[in-house]
Amino acid sequence: MDDTKGMNIETLAAPDAACDAFVARRADGKICHLPAWSFMVQRTFAHRSHYLVARLDDAVVGVLPLIHVRSRLFGNRMISQAFANYGGILTDDESVRRALFDRAVELATELRCESIELRNIDPLPYDLHLRGDKAVMHLPLGDSEALWKGFDPKVRNQVRKAEKSGIAACDGGTELLDDFYGVYTTRMRQLGTPCYSRRLMEAMVETFPDHCRIFVVRMEGKAVGAGITTCFNGLAEIPLAATLTEYNSLCPNNLLYWSVIRHYATAGAAVFDFGRSTVGAGTYHFKKQWEPRQVDTHYQYWVAPGHALSISSPDNPRYRRKVEAWKRLPLWLTRLLGPPISRGLP
Numbered sequence: 001m002d003d004t005k006g007m008n009i010e011t012l013a014a015p016d017a018a019c020d021a022f023v024a025r026r027a028d029g030k031i032c033h034l035p036a037w038s039f040m041v042q043r044t045f046a047h048r049s050h051y052l053v054a055r056l057d058d059a060v061v062g063v064l065p066l067i068h069v070r071s072r073l074f075g076n077r078m079i080s081q082a083f084a085n086y087g088g089i090l091t092d093d094e095s096v097r098r099a100l101f102d103r104a105v106e107l108a109t110e111l112r113c114e115s116i117e118l119r120n121i122d123p124l125p126y127d128l129h130l131r132g133d134k135a136v137m138h139l140p141l142g143d144s145e146a147l148w149k150g151f152d153p154k155v156r157n158q159v160r161k162a163e164k165s166g167i168a169a170c171d172g173g174t175e176l177l178d179d180f181y182g183v184y185t186t187r188m189r190q191l192g193t194p195c196y197s198r199r200l201m202e203a204m205v206e207t208f209p210d211h212c213r214i215f216v217v218r219m220e221g222k223a224v225g226a227g228i229t230t231c232f233n234g235l236a237e238i239p240l241a242a243t244l245t246e247y248n249s250l251c252p253n254n255l256l257y258w259s260v261i262r263h264y265a266t267a268g269a270a271v272f273d274f275g276r277s278t279v280g281a282g283t284y285h286f287k288k289q290w291e292p293r294q295v296d297t298h299y300q301y302w303v304a305p306g307h308a309l310s311i312s313s314p315d316n317p318r319y320r321r322k323v324e325a326w327k328r329l330p331l332w333l334t335r336l337l338g339p340p341i342s343r344g345l346p
Contacts, residue, residue: 011050016035018059018060019035019060021060023233026090029232030086031208032065032085032087037207038081044199047067047069049067050066050104062090062093066107069346074344078111080116084119085136085273086121088120115301118301121296121297128300129302130300130301131301137288137290137295138272138292138295139292139293142265144262147261147265150291155254162250162254163255166219167219169216170215172213176216177198177202181201182223183216183224185338186331192323192324193323194334194345195342196339197343201214208232211232213230215263224247227257231264231267234270236269236272241256274292
């Protein structure tokens with residue numbers, strides 16, 4: 001509890017309508033900043049939510065969603081926000097920002113965490129470790145026909161190639177989850193990355209039925225590509241997407257993304273977010289061809305005294321051999337072993 005200037009910092013124990021309204025009215029408020037996201041993660045993975053709320057005269061003036069992740073493989077840490085590309089502190093007041101940050105450090109210290117990861121867009125003005133190799137891509141939306149005409153001819157031709165090859169797109173809810181998960185887990189095995197649990201995708205759709213949608217592209221009845229999307233505050237995101245590589249020559253990925261873009265442009269979203277990429281990687285260049293605006297992320301880390309920063313990522317050279325070994329495992333085994341491992345890599 002911090003009573004500086006009459007301000008209280010509390011840890012939310014249940015969803016809160018005032019916090020929902022605070023996040024919704026902010027231009028930088030993302031779906032992962034909502035209390036419901038934190039409690040969804042807590043229910044699904046048993047990672048404890050520490051959703052910090054700053055109140056002044058009972059009015060919400062700032063929030064900081066934190067998830068406590070304890071893993072024998074990957075350490076003991078706080079993350080804002082788990083299983084999301086965004087996170088960090090929402091407030092316009094520096095004294096509130098500092099109070100929330102200080103309380104987060106107090107909590108992390110009490111829980112013997114090695115670090116706090118804050119998935120910011122705008123960096124905090126504090127002495128923190130900075131990771132700047134990731135970026136997201138934002139495409140302003142509008143009239144779908146005008147968008148289509150504005151794309152590079154190569155992009156339009158790739159979409160047409162998929163359609164002429166007999167690939168068709170559809171979208172819906174949990175009835176498409178098996179299609180998505182089949183494609184997603186196959187692709188994760190090829191990348192050498194442990195897959196997330198099917199329960200995560202199911203929880204996303206069930207927790208946010210009005211904000212979450214699944215898109216699938218099929219050829220001759222077989223799902224060859226799929227993505228899960230969210231839309232909140234005018235920002236449509238595709239945090240999870242995959243296609244089967246053996247169909248890459250037919251451009252299913254292009255049709256998948258165009259289907260999502262067209263849907264949310266028609267639905268009135270302001271921006272489409274292609275998701276996070278490592279700058280310069282293959283997925284980065286795929287997204288760049290749609291001519292979106294690059295938005296650099298500023299992930300920052302508080303590290304506990306006596307500890308060194310360790311970022312758990314497939315890109316980390318220390319995991320290279322494990323990644324190559326994972327690619328050689330049978331698909332059924334990666335689906336079995338992946339979720340228990342990936343719950344520590346949110």
